[in-house]
Amino acid sequence: MEIRQARVDDAAAVTALIDLVAQNDATLGLDRYPGGADVLRRQMEGTPKDVSTFLVAADGGAIVGYAFIGRYITPTLAHVGVLSIVVHPAHRRAGVGRRLMDEGALWAGSVGVRKLTLSVLATNAAGRALFVASGFATEAVRKGQFRIGSADVDEVLMARWLS
Numbered sequence: 719m720e721i722r723q724a725r726v727d728d729a730a731a732v733t734a735l736i737d738l739v740a741q742n743d744a745t746l747g748l749d750r751y752p753g754g755a756d757v758l759r760r761q762m763e764g765t766p767k768d769v770s771t772f773l774v775a776a777d778g779g780a781i782v783g784y785a786f787i788g789r790y791i792t793p794t795l796a797h798v799g800v801l802s803i804v805v806h807p808a809h810r811r812a813g814v815g816r817r818l819m820d821e822g823a824l825w826a827g828s829v830g831v832r833k834l835t836l837s838v839l840a841t842n843a844a845g846r847a848l849f850v851a852s853g854f855a856t857e858a859v860r861k862g863q864f865r866i867g868s869a870d871v872d873e874v875l876m877a878r879w880l881s
């Protein structure tokens with residue numbers, strides 16, 4: 719299993735992975751990747767390398783994990799990056815998420831991002847555990863920010879300072 723930069727021709731596999739996780743887990747707060755593979759492809763092609771990183775975990779020919787970090791370009795926010803991550807259900811608890819987080823933090827540090835942030839549903843025990851294990855701490859909780867099925871679910875905003 720290798721962690722590498724996503725290529726444009728990975729876009730369909732990445733969005734298929736996100737759609738699978740979105741539909742199976744109710745952890746992402748969405749039901750599919752908005753706009754599909756074409757949107758991701760355009761984002762990959764159009765975003766400068768110091769603004770976003772698209773990382774995949776590749777197991778042979780299969781994409782089993784994905785992480786995205788995008789930084790703000792507004793000067794007052796340019797030290798902040800926003801992270802999201804998914805791992806295929808059949809490849810969890812094998813360190814894929816941790817390796818994607820580590821690689822993402824390396825990229826962030828290399829482009830001057832000092833603060834990594836993310837949003838996680840309060841009900842997402844695996845995600846919260848991974849983020850705490852990766853050095854993130856809770857900054858705020860937005861009550862009932864998501865409506866999942868018939869439940870109001872809190873959104874937890876977490877951050878990790880890199881320097």
Ligand SMILES: CC(C)(COP(=O)(O)OP(=O)(O)OC[C@H]1O[C@@H](n2cnc3c(N)ncnc32)[C@H](O)[C@@H]1OP(=O)(O)O)[C@@H](O)C(=O)NCCC(=O)NCCS
Binds near residue numbers: 739743836843849
């Ligand atoms: C959250 C997620 C990315 C974790 O990926 P993963 O590859 O399984 O994580 P790792 O194997 O690298 O786990 C690293 C550490 O995180 C913690 N962790 C991960 N999953 C956990 C779980 N289900 N229960 C408890 N701790 C967990 C543990 O500390 C683990 O270390 P350990 O295995 O040595 O105990 C994965 O469960 C996932 O894709 N979930 C659905 C999408 C999602 O929730 N994304 C985040 C939304 S913001």
